[in-house]
């Protein structure tokens with residue numbers, strides 16, 4: 001394999017960047033609220049199965065595509081299957097991150113607002129009612145959310161403009177270990193909360209009577225989103241992998257570290273939620289409305305709040321960096337732009353759309369298409385249409401279209417590695433993944 005694209009400098013860099021992409025608001029904000037609404041432990045169990053049977057094979061498949069093609073995600077499919085319609089997957093995989101960025105950056109902006117509130121002790125002495133009203137007033141406001149989006153974008157620019165080695169790798173190397181350390185501290189703290197035991201039971205003890213097909217599908221969807229599947233991120237990052245990176249092993253490591261962070265987030269949140277008598281079914285508001293209140297009731301609450309929102313902002317940042325990198329790499333290589341120029345275009349257009357999305361939550365709330373506001377449309381189209389279709393096509397592409405020998409050479413590093421998982425991997429990619437993802441898709445559209 002000869003190539004002259006930059007590659008990640010170290011093994012830690014490979015893992016940290018890929019984990020940095022996977023670990024984000026999805027783990028720390030979305031996972032706990034999904035668990036809370038789905039009744040706890042049984043959801044967790046199904047989620048773990050989904051990661052193992054759906055997540056790991058699909059991550060491996062994306063790594064195979066990325067390293068075999070060593071190019072941006074849009075060109076990767078055209079390069080591996082020239083003259084075939086499969087190239088469309090590449091464009092889907094650029095479109096999805098672009099759309100996701102338009103609303104993910106809003107939520108990331110909220111995180112910075114809450115970090116600011118925490119730093120200025122803005123939660124102190126407020127009742128849950130007041131905190132909730134303040135959240136609604138803030139998130140439906142005009143200027144404040146937009147300013148935070150701009151600041152969050154600037155942070156992304158600073159990291160990505162440095163390029164793969166200097167920017168992303170260095171940033172991830174520092175941020176990801178820091179995130180782990182902070183989470184460990186929160187998990188330990190959970191053991192000391194009075195009445196927290198009920199939260200541990202809720203989260204870790206499966207109640208199978210709660211397991212419905214709908215919950216099964218929600219767990220699969222959450223796994224999909226959290227692992228950054230079908231969004232070109234993993235294809236793009238693996239195009240920077242060195243020849244010695246073990247694809248299967250890296251895929252499993254990324255998947256389990258991402259899952260570990262989600263589980264730690266659960267251990268951080270549920271004992272606290274139960275200890276302070278808050279409903280675990282609070283939904284998407286859980287983090288932004290409930291936790292500040294929880295922190296204020298904890299000893300040393302000021303510090304906990306500050307640390308938590310730093311952690312959440314960092315997790316969001318490493319995820320959006322990977323999303324921006326997909327679109328930026330595409331612009332650089334397809335339109336022969338400089339990194340700076342490409343990034344300027346991508347950030348600029350995402351910013352405009354993010355502002356429109358943010359306004360659609362407040363002042364422009366009347367603006368509707370198919371009964372949804374603009375924020376919902378971006379979320380719906382990317383998460384419920386582009387991702388399942390992309391994931392389905394990726395499993396079919398690697399399972400059926402890509403030459404079996406190419407896949408074999410990628411997962412064995414040109415035959416240098418002895419691996420026992422090749423046949424099971426191909427089985428999962430050819431049969432299990434397409435069927436499972438098809439179920440998610442059909443249920444998402446309400447057709448199933």
Ligand code: PHE
Pocket residue numbers: 021022023024025026027097100225226227228229231233319320322323
């Ligand atoms: N997986 C990230 C999270 O859990 C979100 C993300 C999706 C990041 C897609 C990159 C690509 O928050």
